[in-house]
Each structure stands twice: as C-alpha cells, then as structure tokens.
Amino acid sequence: MLPLRRHPVRVLIIEPRLEHRGRGNLTTTRRWAEGLTARGIDVVTAASQNAEELEGQSFDLVHAHHAGRSGPAGLRLARRHRMPLVVSSGGTDIRGPRAFTPEVKDVLRHADLVISPFNSDAECIAGALGAPIPFAVVPRGIPAGAAPTPPEDPRADRWLFSGGLRDVKDPLLAVRIAEAARRAGFDVALDLYGPAIDESLLPVLENTLASSPDRYRGEAPPDTMSDIYESHDLLINSSLSEGASNSILEAWRSGLVVLARRVPGNIEMLSGAPSEIAFLFDEGNLLDPPMRAWLAAAARNRRANARRAWEHVRTHHSEKLEIDALLTGYRRATSRGRSESGPRGA
Structure with a gap:
C-alpha cells in the first residue's frame, strides 16, 4: 500500500x-x-x-x-x-x-x-x-482566494467566453446568445478569450464579430486570467461536450454567474449550485421567458450573487x-x- x-x-x-x-x-x-x-x-x-x-x-x-x-x-x-x-x-x-x-x-x-x-x-x-x-x-x-466585491452601479453587463476556439466549444453559439440578449433589451458585450486551436474557425468568428460590440481577445497569459474573470459578470459555457469545466469554477470563484449549455458535465456541475448563479439553457430555447428572468435577476443582484458563487466554490469545490x-x-x-x-x- x-x-x-x-x-x-x-x-x-x-x-x-x-x-x-x-x-x-x-x-x-x-x-x-x-x-x-x-x-x-x-x-x-x-x-x-x-x-x-x-x-x-x-x-x-x-x-x-x-x-x-x-x-x-x-x-x-x-x-x-x-x-x-x-x-x-x-x-x-x-x-x-x-x-x-x-x-x-x-x-x-x-x-x-x-x-x-x-x-x-x-x-x-x-x-x-x-x-x-x-x-x-x-x-x-480550486483555491477559493478572497471573496469578490463587484460594483453594484448600473452598467452594461460584461460577458465572458473562456476556452479554445474549436468545434466542441461552439464559440459561435456564445456570440448568438449575446446577440439575442441585446435584441431582448439587455445591455451586454461579450469577450471571447482562448487559443485558436481550430484555426479554420478564426475567420468565421472574426467575420461574425465585424459589426458587433463583441470581441475575440485571443489567448491571454495564464497569470492574467484571474483579472479577466474579475472584470466580467457572466460566463457562457456553450460546449457541445463537457467534463468538469475549470472555467466554470474559476468564474464562480471570481463572482460570476454561469450560463451553460444543457449537456452532460455541465448538468452535473450546475445541479448542486444555487439557482441564482447557475442556469442551464437549450439551444432551441434561447432567451425564453425563464432565461430572460434569470438574466434580469443576475444583473440586479451582482454583489449578492458574487458572494453566493464564491461561497459555493469554497464549500463544495475546495x-x-x-x-x-x-x-x-x-x-x-x-x-x-x-x-x-x-x-x-x-
């Protein structure tokens, strides 16, 4: 032994x-x-x-x-x-x-x-x-670190996609969700961070973003990712297939709420989290009434949700x-x- x-x-x-x-x-x-x-x-x-x-x-x-x-x-x-x-x-x-x-x-x-x-x-x-x-x-x-304290002042929501550009991560769906949110009246902008693992996706993504407030920021140095998470309000996980996503844990640790595609892996990760910080969506029901209500509540309660998210990591994912x-x-x-x-x- x-x-x-x-x-x-x-x-x-x-x-x-x-x-x-x-x-x-x-x-x-x-x-x-x-x-x-x-x-x-x-x-x-x-x-x-x-x-x-x-x-x-x-x-x-x-x-x-x-x-x-x-x-x-x-x-x-x-x-x-x-x-x-x-x-x-x-x-x-x-x-x-x-x-x-x-x-x-x-x-x-x-x-x-x-x-x-x-x-x-x-x-x-x-x-x-x-x-x-x-x-x-x-x-x-992951290490929980210090509790986040995001501002409560009204402002545009900053959304984050964090992951390599490849088909399984489906970054184009994340862009579609941000576009649908703006059409529904939400003031949001999406930043996409990650290496271009499938380089054929890069021109498609850049063309899609040409007339959009959303931006592909490229691959960030690992030691800057904590600051990047902390400067955003919501993480989109649009993966077609997922395990136990490190980006979801990093988002919660930094006080973000998580909007994740309903696939195995995401279902298990989000099932034990408070509903205020976790929402599973289906591609066929983007921005339906429950999703709009959740997004509106998340925007109203940034500071309380940030504490909930951090506590969830500290208690269940230390x-x-x-x-x-x-x-x-x-x-x-x-x-x-x-x-x-x-x-x-x-």
Missing part, C-alpha cells in the same frame, strides 16, 4: 499531448501536481508522447489523465514495470463523438481505479464496457476536497495488491 502519510512516494502523472497551454486538461494536472507536492508526494508530470523517456525511472503509481490521450501510454508503462494504474476520465474520452474508442475501452478495463468528477460517470462507463469497474469520485477543486479525494483514490488503487502484478488483467 502507498505509504502516503508517512513517506514521500513517487507518482507519475501523464498529461495529454498538448499543443496549446490553454486546454483545461493541463490546468487540472498542474493543479494536482502542486497540491500533491504540498502533501509530501514526489510528483513527475510528463506529456503522453514523452512518457517513454521515463523508462528507467521508478514510480509507485502511474496516473494517466484522459483515457484516450494519455491512457495507452500509461497502460504500457504500468504493464512493463508492474505498477498500479489510475486513469482519470470524464471528458471527451467518454462523451461526444469520439467517446469509448476500442483503445479507451482497453485502458478503462485494465485500470486499477478510474476516477471522475461525477458519480454518473460510473454508470456511463460500466454501460459502455458491459461490466462495472473500480471507480471513485474526485471532485474538481482544493483540499479535491486533493483529499485524489490521495484516497491512490491508496485504494495501491491497496488492491497489484503493485506486484501491474494493472488489472495484465
């Missing part, structure tokens, strides 16, 4: 291959590495394409983040060196058009433990594999809760007695 409380141990976290630092997977794995290091764990992170370069090093556990992009590299290393394998899932590996590829299924079947932010993912994965798997929930968490659950999962994976035989079924 991993002696996490008595001695430092070595954990290898394999990240998905990343062409852009703005992707949420990198944000998550770096936060885990920092939190685990603070608890006395020796953590090494490696991109999936570089994992083989660590062949000669010794680890007590391999943790592959994303069953599709990192899982195969993690499974190969775990089998070769007879180490326990933890796989974190819950994004495009089990949701969307590229979910549950044969490679993903193979990784999930052989993991000593699969972790995800949501209980519902256990049933989803078991249904795809035809059998239950060792599973644990690790909720997303960094401590996340790292505690992650360490519990690591202990469970190693206590299965597989450190001598490698991952399940190997």
